[in-house]
Amino acid sequence: MNRACAALAATLCLLFASGAAADQPVPWQLDLQQPVTPIMHEIKWFSHYTLWFIVPITLFVLVLLIWVVLRYRASANPVPSRTSHNTTIEVVWTLGPVLILLFLAIPSFNLLNAQLTMPENPDVTVKATATQWLWSYEYEGLQTPVGFDSYMLQDKDRAGAGKEDRARYPRLLAVDNELVLPVNKTVRMLVTAAPTDVIHAFAMPAFGVKIDAVPGRLNETWFRAEKEGLYYGQCSELCGKDHAFMPIAIRVVSDAQYQAWLGAAGSDLPAANRQLMAATDQPARAVDVASK
Template sequence: MGMARAQETPAKGRRLGRGFWGCAAALAATGLLGSATAAMAAGVGQPVPWQMDLQRPVTEVATEIYNFHHLLNWIMLVIVLFVLGLLIAVVVKFNERANPTPSRTTHNTMLEVAWTIVPVLILVAIAIPSFRVLRTQLSDPKADLMVKVIGHAWYWSYEYPQEVGGFKFDANLLEGDDQVKSGQPKLLATDNEVVVPVNKIVKVQVTAADVMHSWAVPSFGFKIDAIPGRLNQFWFKAEREGTYHGQCSELCGQRHAYMPITIKVVSEQAFQAWTAEAKTKFARTDGGAKFAEAK
């Protein structure tokens, strides 16, 4: 009986090995299919039911973040499959029945060097695209348009410079019948929209009038804090026309969940027409918005 068990052990090991690699292949195929399906389910400018992926990027920064995110997912998948393979190999090859006389090796120079160098190489592979994303985010191109954002408890206000009319308006959550008539998603629609031209560099200066808020639009790839007494700045260049939604992402109080952001990206001609209308609609007499100096 002992000999029979000894003869069966290698066959079982081979079956387990084939089973492992079959499972690994299935997991990889599932990952590919899931990634493709999630990408199809990702909304443009707003979330959609059962969405598993990030919203589709429409700016350079968002595209680099999107690609970096998926690179990290593949790296994690490879590491998980490798560790799983090692665990199964240990269970199959080094259990008491398959290996009754265990090795008493205490040191292996090559192995110790490998498990030091390989993690370093993985970190380098992650660091390079990470620094590339940071470089893009922190670059400071010349602005074609400036917009000032002020967070209030609990709504946003926006100011445009004198060059395009010097007007200011508030953006509040659309609710009830107004939201239904707008055709925009619930809890993400506003009564007034931020309008910017497509393929133009827009610099946004962000601050707050009362407590901390955070202005975030996923499709643009940014989230920037609005802090009382401080002016933060970032830039974006939307490469696709459309309506894009975001929300306050800083826990700012009772109506934190009701501070949506709506940005409408339009052609240059449509933007000129909107600013001409906005000059009258949002007319003001206090000399217009004041902006910090920017390149």
């Protein structure tokens, strides 16, 4: 009995642990990914809000089409109506869409304003440079420079990287070097592409971030992750034959873990990553407990 309770408790820890959750696409996903930034919370709310307009309008148009087909088919209406004007109907189909668009425009503009208004004095500034087909990251404003390339993780390299858990490090989304950022800190992202490259796009669905990476142009966006874990995105602009193999992975950790990683990453990035993985990959420990 005690062993069964222990296994159940370990399973619940795996299912509901929030400290090391990873957000990624799932099979048959119908909704957006779970929001972990203030902007993404607003995006998800707006997505659900628009459904209160989209669903009734769709059903109304469907019913109207069925009614027109049945009521005005040739057999039921052999003499077509010659009506060419109806003031009431024209007023309704003019004012109705205007009111609907007004109810959609106000929260939409508020959301756009929140996305495009850069917070003052961000805690972290990172430059992301896109190249066919990888992402390069540089942490700005540090005494000891920290920068690295991030490639999609190959299956043959999983064992050496300690990333054999495909649930946590999924195929085609996991990378060799994740972008490490602190939780509950404002992050300013500078996004561009190599001067001789093509247009890419930096997209992180759980953060509500999607911004073009254009050669010769520096775009910027921001986010503040509210929950630790691993989060996955991808290049979202068709950029060539390996466009599908250009993932983005962000590891959000506590501020103390971030500072420790940052201090070690400048001199030995692989060692800093291994140490951080040992401290943050909590599900592996839960599995060990359950097996005992």
